[in-house]
Amino acid sequence: MSVEPTSLLRLEKTSLREQALTALRRAITTGQLTPGTHLVETELSEALQISRGTLREAMRQLQQEGLISSGARGRLSVRHLDAKEIRDIFGVRAALEALAARELAALPDRDTAVAALRHAVSEMDKWAAANLEDRIEADLRFHRTMCQLTGNETLLHQWSSLEGSIRMSIMFAGVDRAIKNMNAKRHNDIVDAIESGDGQRAADAVHEHMTGAASVLVA
Incomplete structure (x- = not known):
């Protein structure tokens, strides 16, 4: 049985997304990224060595989890709790x-x-x-x-x-x-x-x- 190359690429992409998600979640919840910190796509994608598209997928998940929030002009930052x-x-x-x-x-x-x-x-x-x-x-x-x-x-x-x-x-x-x-x-x-x-x-x-x-x- 042949395997579609696109399936393997999809798995790789998912793996990168999950790794990015884990790294960002840990950085936020341990205080490495402090509340109010603006999350700049270019800087984060370079630091994590992933595409900006994959980074956006991870950040959408973090928004759903309540770890980051969207501010003026859609700028994302680490959520600050009162x-x-x-x-x-x-x-x-x-x-x-x-x-x-x-x-x-x-x-x-x-x-x-x-x-x-x-x-x-x-x-x-x-x-x-x-x-x-x-x-x-x-x-x-x-x-x-x-x-x-x-x-x-x-x-x-x-x-x-x-x-x-x-x-x-x-x-x-x-x-x-x-x-x-x-x-x-x-x-x-x-x-x-x-x-x-x-x-x-x-x-x-x-x-x-x-x-x-x-x-x-x-x-």
């Missing part, structure tokens, strides 16, 4: 993750989900002495896992669409405040509530967690 936006983000997170916690608490075989979440918390402890980027990943893995375990694809999709904004909000107030929110006990409180089988208690634990986290970031 306190209200962060509270809004965490409010939506609370609604989504409270639903996840409520659904998990209602599972007759929730022991499996609880074990997976306990493991995710232990991973947070494991990375406690690591750099901030790894700690953020461990923290987000816990919350993503909670959504995944519900089997509710719509819920997971909505949570994932917020992930870029979540990463930026974590970086908003600096390293010290970000780390304060990554306390393993605060996450174990959610798991304890899920394990109890009390859906309202589980949902309340998530709301308390998110309200506290947002307050730490914008204090």
Whole structure:
């Protein structure tokens, strides 16, 4: 069977787009590209050694994720979050993750989900002495896992669409405040509530967690 050359080129282009997307996302969420930084196509395409067309595809995705925004005359820049936006983000997170916690608490075989979440918390402890980027990943893995375990694809999709904004909000107030929110006990409180089988208690634990986290970031 013959292979169309155009198919191979398409794969290569997709790979470049994904690599550019990963590099830019990391640069933004780690603060290498600071909020308000104007993103100049010629400079970025040269730095990443990709075409401007491929770069535009990656930047469109970053706009959808809420990491960059369009200003006057369509100029793109790294999004700047204010306190209200962060509270809004965490409010939506609370609604989504409270639903996840409520659904998990209602599972007759929730022991499996609880074990997976306990493991995710232990991973947070494991990375406690690591750099901030790894700690953020461990923290987000816990919350993503909670959504995944519900089997509710719509819920997971909505949570994932917020992930870029979540990463930026974590970086908003600096390293010290970000780390304060990554306390393993605060996450174990959610798991304890899920394990109890009390859906309202589980949902309340998530709301308390998110309200506290947002307050730490914008204090």
